[in-house]
Amino acid sequence: MLISLTIAVDALRSIVPCSFLSISMVPFASCSILIGGISWIVPSHVAQRLDNILYKSYMRLCLFVFENLSGVEIFLHGDAKIVEKRGDPENVLMVSNHQSNVDWIIPVMLAARHGAGGNEQAFRVMVKQSIHLVPMFGWYIFQHGYIYVRRFGEFIGAPVLRQLKWLDESxxxxxxxxxxxxxxxxxxxxxxxxxxxxxxxxxGRPSMRNVLCPRSGGLQLALDNLSTLDAIYNVTVMYGQTRMSGRRGLAPGMFDFCCGPQTFKQLHIRLERIPIEKVPREKAVLRSWTIDKFAEKERIIDEFHCSENPSSGSVALQCIPLSQTLPSTLFFSAALVAPFFIPTIRRIYLLTVASSPLLIAWLHIRKCV
Known part of the structure; x- marks a missing residue:
């Protein structure tokens, strides 16, 4: 009985924090809808600043789960100046390999260490169009400047170009x-x-076993339509769990990352800053350049798996202090407890959840996807 209880409790270690992030979308979306309503009566820059505060707060909740709770060790290879930069943050494109549903948190980790006071509110992603169907989340991320692109079928450029223009002028x-x-x-x-x-x-290119052949279409669109870019941050992500026996090429998911074996719970990030003036713009040249960059990632990941000490020559990043992540975590915890005691908040949350189909329909009516 005691052994079964111990196993059950251990399983909850992963379920609870990840569920916490998902359920927190209800108060998050409720606040966002409120800010959207306010935007009709206040200047747009005021509403945008309120939205940035809300978004940054949620990103710090995510950092609490993925850094403070997980206990992951983070090693930075390459250009450490990116996370040491103080003063005004840069406008950048981040180009990364993709192997896990955890990959998105890596830029947030870097943004939290970039600029005075962190830069998490600046984080956006070019995501596949099907994500707009995720209740509340799919609607919100479009409001914050995420860009939906179609992986299959006819490419529809108008919503992509509108979002890029909005980012460029934000x-x-x-x-x-x-x-x-x-x-x-x-x-x-x-x-x-x-x-x-x-x-x-x-x-005429050599085959790869650690990454897939990249496409340059999304990068081309961004380069052609973002005039305020300062640089590209070329990011190569490597997970310590893939060094476990039989795990090469099998990156951890959210549960495994948060609650996997501590001895292999390492995150290695290789960073390269490329000034925007050194990035080619001509279509064929950019395609070749992008493949070259992924060939470098192939080599870097090979070296990671062959090395006896992959952290050699890296910089170990200290975990984000609780003083930065705990206030947001307590706020969302209180927001989740509140409807049990305050009927008005309970009704607001129920209306937010019930409005999910309307929010998805709004994206289609406004031709956002």
Missing amino acids: IPPYWLLIFPEGTRFSAKKKKLLENSNRFLEDN
């Missing part, structure tokens, strides 16, 4: 994350890897 800096591979890499996706390597070989 008040705060932006960090736009792009995954050029288009989908998550996994050693289990053998057919996908075969197709990727066939394309590389047909174009």
Whole structure:
């Protein structure tokens, strides 16, 4: 009985924090809808600043789960100046390999250490169009400047161009994350890897086993339509769990990342800052340049797996202090407890959840996706 209880409690270690992030979207969306209503009667920059405060608060809740609770060790390779920068943050495109549903938190970790007071509110992602169907979350991220792109079917450029224009003219800096591979890499996706390597070989390129052949379409759109860019941050992400026996090419998911074996719970991030004036703009040249960058990632990941001490020569990043993440965590905890005691808040939350189909419909009516 005691052993069964211990196993059950251990399982909850992963379920509770990840569920906490998901359920917190209800008060988060409720606050966002309120800010949206206020935006009709206050200047747009005021509403935008309120939204940034809300968004940054939620990002710090995520950092509490993925850093403070998980106990992950973070090692930074390459250009450490990115996280040491103080003063005004940069406007950047982040180009990263993609292998896990945890990948999105890495730029948030970096943004929290960039600029005076952190820069989490600047984080956006170019995401697949199907995510707009996620209740509340899909609607909100479009309001904050995320960009929906279609992986299949006819490309519809108008909503993408509108979002890029909005980012280019927005008040705060932006960090736009792009995954050029288009989908998550996994050693289990053998057919996908075969197709990727066939394309590389047909174009006189060596095959890869750690990343997929990248596409440059999203990067091209961003470069052509963001005039305020300062740099590209080339990010290569490597998870310590993939060094476990039989785990190469199988990155951890959210549960595994938060609650996997502590001895392998390491995150290695290779950073390269590329000034925007050094990035090619011509279509064919940019495509070749992007593949070259992923060939470098292939080599870096190979070295990571072959090294006896992969943290050698890196900078160990200290965990984000609780003084920065705990206030947001307590706020969302209180927001989740409040409806049990305050009927008005309970009704607001129920209306927010019930409005999810209308919010998705709004995205289609406004031709946002």
